[in-house]
Amino acid sequence: MKGVFVALFVTLSVAYVVARPNHTLSCGEVDLCMAPCVRYLTRKQKEPSGECCTGVKQLKGMPKNTQERRFACNCMKQAALVFSGLKDDAVANLSDACHAPLLFPIDMNCDCNR
Known part of the structure:
Protein backbone atom coordinates (compact mmCIF):
# COMPACT_ATOMS: atom_id res chain seq x y z
CA MET A 1 0.00 0.00 0.00
CA LYS A 2 2.86 2.38 0.83
CA GLY A 3 4.34 1.87 -2.65
CA VAL A 4 1.03 2.71 -4.28
CA PHE A 5 0.79 5.90 -2.23
CA VAL A 6 4.35 6.94 -3.14
CA ALA A 7 3.74 6.27 -6.84
CA LEU A 8 0.48 8.20 -6.79
CA PHE A 9 2.06 11.11 -4.92
CA VAL A 10 4.99 11.29 -7.34
CA THR A 11 2.72 11.07 -10.37
CA LEU A 12 0.30 13.73 -9.15
CA SER A 13 3.09 16.06 -8.00
CA VAL A 14 4.92 15.89 -11.31
CA ALA A 15 1.68 16.21 -13.30
CA TYR A 16 0.82 19.35 -11.34
CA VAL A 17 4.22 20.87 -11.93
CA VAL A 18 4.36 20.01 -15.64
CA ALA A 19 0.87 21.42 -16.24
CA ARG A 20 1.77 24.90 -15.00
CA PRO A 21 2.57 27.38 -17.78
CA ASN A 22 5.94 29.16 -17.74
CA HIS A 23 7.20 26.68 -15.21
CA THR A 24 10.86 26.58 -14.23
CA LEU A 25 12.29 23.25 -13.12
CA SER A 26 13.31 23.00 -9.45
CA CYS A 27 15.68 20.69 -7.59
CA GLN A 45 17.44 -3.43 -3.74
CA LYS A 46 18.57 -5.64 -6.60
CA GLU A 47 16.39 -3.92 -9.22
CA PRO A 48 14.85 -0.44 -9.35
CA SER A 49 11.27 -0.39 -8.09
CA GLY A 50 8.32 0.52 -10.26
CA GLU A 51 8.06 3.84 -8.41
CA CYS A 52 11.73 4.51 -9.13
CA CYS A 53 11.33 3.86 -12.85
CA THR A 54 8.17 5.98 -12.94
CA GLY A 55 10.21 8.82 -11.47
CA VAL A 56 13.04 8.33 -13.97
CA LYS A 57 10.57 8.36 -16.86
CA GLN A 58 8.93 11.51 -15.53
CA LEU A 59 12.32 13.14 -15.06
CA LYS A 60 13.15 12.32 -18.67
CA GLY A 61 10.34 14.59 -19.89
CA MET A 62 10.74 17.44 -17.43
CA PRO A 63 13.71 19.46 -18.75
CA LYS A 64 12.50 21.42 -21.78
CA ASN A 65 15.84 22.80 -22.97
CA THR A 66 19.60 22.56 -22.51
CA GLN A 67 19.60 24.95 -19.56
CA GLU A 68 17.03 22.85 -17.69
CA ARG A 69 18.92 19.62 -18.51
CA ARG A 70 22.07 21.13 -17.03
CA PHE A 71 20.10 22.31 -14.03
CA ALA A 72 18.59 18.82 -13.47
CA CYS A 73 22.04 17.25 -13.78
CA ASN A 74 23.43 19.61 -11.13
CA CYS A 75 20.44 18.92 -8.86
CA MET A 76 21.17 15.21 -9.06
CA LYS A 77 24.83 15.79 -8.22
CA GLN A 78 23.84 17.89 -5.19
CA ALA A 79 21.38 15.23 -4.02
CA ALA A 80 24.06 12.55 -4.36
CA LEU A 81 26.15 14.37 -1.76
CA VAL A 82 23.38 13.88 0.81
CA PHE A 83 23.21 10.10 0.49
CA SER A 84 26.13 7.97 1.56
CA GLY A 85 26.72 4.63 -0.01
CA LEU A 86 25.58 5.36 -3.56
CA LYS A 87 27.11 2.80 -5.89
CA ASP A 88 28.64 4.20 -9.07
CA ASP A 89 27.52 1.22 -11.17
CA ALA A 90 23.92 1.53 -9.99
CA VAL A 91 23.93 5.27 -10.67
CA ALA A 92 25.39 4.75 -14.16
CA ASN A 109 31.48 13.06 -11.60
CA CYS A 110 30.13 14.44 -14.87
CA ASP A 111 30.46 18.00 -16.06
CA CYS A 112 26.83 19.12 -16.30
CA ASN A 113 27.79 22.07 -18.50
CA ARG A 114 28.82 19.86 -21.41
Whole structure:
Protein backbone atom coordinates (compact mmCIF):
# COMPACT_ATOMS: atom_id res chain seq x y z
CA MET A 1 0.00 0.00 0.00
CA LYS A 2 2.86 2.38 0.83
CA GLY A 3 4.34 1.87 -2.65
CA VAL A 4 1.03 2.71 -4.28
CA PHE A 5 0.79 5.90 -2.23
CA VAL A 6 4.35 6.94 -3.14
CA ALA A 7 3.74 6.27 -6.84
CA LEU A 8 0.48 8.20 -6.79
CA PHE A 9 2.06 11.11 -4.92
CA VAL A 10 4.99 11.29 -7.34
CA THR A 11 2.72 11.07 -10.37
CA LEU A 12 0.30 13.73 -9.15
CA SER A 13 3.09 16.06 -8.00
CA VAL A 14 4.92 15.89 -11.31
CA ALA A 15 1.68 16.21 -13.30
CA TYR A 16 0.82 19.35 -11.34
CA VAL A 17 4.22 20.87 -11.93
CA VAL A 18 4.36 20.01 -15.64
CA ALA A 19 0.87 21.42 -16.24
CA ARG A 20 1.77 24.90 -15.00
CA PRO A 21 2.57 27.38 -17.78
CA ASN A 22 5.94 29.16 -17.74
CA HIS A 23 7.20 26.68 -15.21
CA THR A 24 10.86 26.58 -14.23
CA LEU A 25 12.29 23.25 -13.12
CA SER A 26 13.31 23.00 -9.45
CA CYS A 27 15.68 20.69 -7.59
CA GLY A 28 12.73 19.64 -5.42
CA GLU A 29 11.00 18.21 -8.49
CA VAL A 30 14.14 16.35 -9.55
CA ASP A 31 14.54 15.02 -6.00
CA LEU A 32 10.91 13.92 -5.91
CA CYS A 33 11.42 11.88 -9.07
CA MET A 34 14.62 10.28 -7.83
CA ALA A 35 13.74 9.66 -4.16
CA PRO A 36 12.17 6.23 -4.80
CA CYS A 37 15.47 5.13 -6.38
CA VAL A 38 17.69 5.51 -3.31
CA ARG A 39 17.35 1.87 -2.23
CA TYR A 40 18.43 0.70 -5.69
CA LEU A 41 21.24 3.27 -5.92
CA THR A 42 22.65 2.09 -2.59
CA ARG A 43 22.20 -1.56 -3.65
CA LYS A 44 19.73 -2.32 -0.89
CA GLN A 45 17.44 -3.43 -3.74
CA LYS A 46 18.57 -5.64 -6.60
CA GLU A 47 16.39 -3.92 -9.22
CA PRO A 48 14.85 -0.44 -9.35
CA SER A 49 11.27 -0.39 -8.09
CA GLY A 50 8.32 0.52 -10.26
CA GLU A 51 8.06 3.84 -8.41
CA CYS A 52 11.73 4.51 -9.13
CA CYS A 53 11.33 3.86 -12.85
CA THR A 54 8.17 5.98 -12.94
CA GLY A 55 10.21 8.82 -11.47
CA VAL A 56 13.04 8.33 -13.97
CA LYS A 57 10.57 8.36 -16.86
CA GLN A 58 8.93 11.51 -15.53
CA LEU A 59 12.32 13.14 -15.06
CA LYS A 60 13.15 12.32 -18.67
CA GLY A 61 10.34 14.59 -19.89
CA MET A 62 10.74 17.44 -17.43
CA PRO A 63 13.71 19.46 -18.75
CA LYS A 64 12.50 21.42 -21.78
CA ASN A 65 15.84 22.80 -22.97
CA THR A 66 19.60 22.56 -22.51
CA GLN A 67 19.60 24.95 -19.56
CA GLU A 68 17.03 22.85 -17.69
CA ARG A 69 18.92 19.62 -18.51
CA ARG A 70 22.07 21.13 -17.03
CA PHE A 71 20.10 22.31 -14.03
CA ALA A 72 18.59 18.82 -13.47
CA CYS A 73 22.04 17.25 -13.78
CA ASN A 74 23.43 19.61 -11.13
CA CYS A 75 20.44 18.92 -8.86
CA MET A 76 21.17 15.21 -9.06
CA LYS A 77 24.83 15.79 -8.22
CA GLN A 78 23.84 17.89 -5.19
CA ALA A 79 21.38 15.23 -4.02
CA ALA A 80 24.06 12.55 -4.36
CA LEU A 81 26.15 14.37 -1.76
CA VAL A 82 23.38 13.88 0.81
CA PHE A 83 23.21 10.10 0.49
CA SER A 84 26.13 7.97 1.56
CA GLY A 85 26.72 4.63 -0.01
CA LEU A 86 25.58 5.36 -3.56
CA LYS A 87 27.11 2.80 -5.89
CA ASP A 88 28.64 4.20 -9.07
CA ASP A 89 27.52 1.22 -11.17
CA ALA A 90 23.92 1.53 -9.99
CA VAL A 91 23.93 5.27 -10.67
CA ALA A 92 25.39 4.75 -14.16
CA ASN A 93 22.92 1.97 -15.02
CA LEU A 94 19.73 3.48 -13.60
CA SER A 95 18.27 4.90 -16.82
CA ASP A 96 19.02 1.66 -18.71
CA ALA A 97 17.55 -0.46 -15.90
CA CYS A 98 14.35 1.60 -16.15
CA HIS A 99 14.37 1.60 -19.98
CA ALA A 100 14.28 5.40 -19.94
CA PRO A 101 17.44 6.89 -21.45
CA LEU A 102 17.84 10.45 -20.20
CA LEU A 103 19.08 13.40 -22.24
CA PHE A 104 21.71 14.11 -19.59
CA PRO A 105 24.07 11.77 -17.75
CA ILE A 106 23.42 10.38 -14.32
CA ASP A 107 26.98 10.46 -13.09
CA MET A 108 28.25 11.98 -9.88
CA ASN A 109 31.48 13.06 -11.60
CA CYS A 110 30.13 14.44 -14.87
CA ASP A 111 30.46 18.00 -16.06
CA CYS A 112 26.83 19.12 -16.30
CA ASN A 113 27.79 22.07 -18.50
CA ARG A 114 28.82 19.86 -21.41
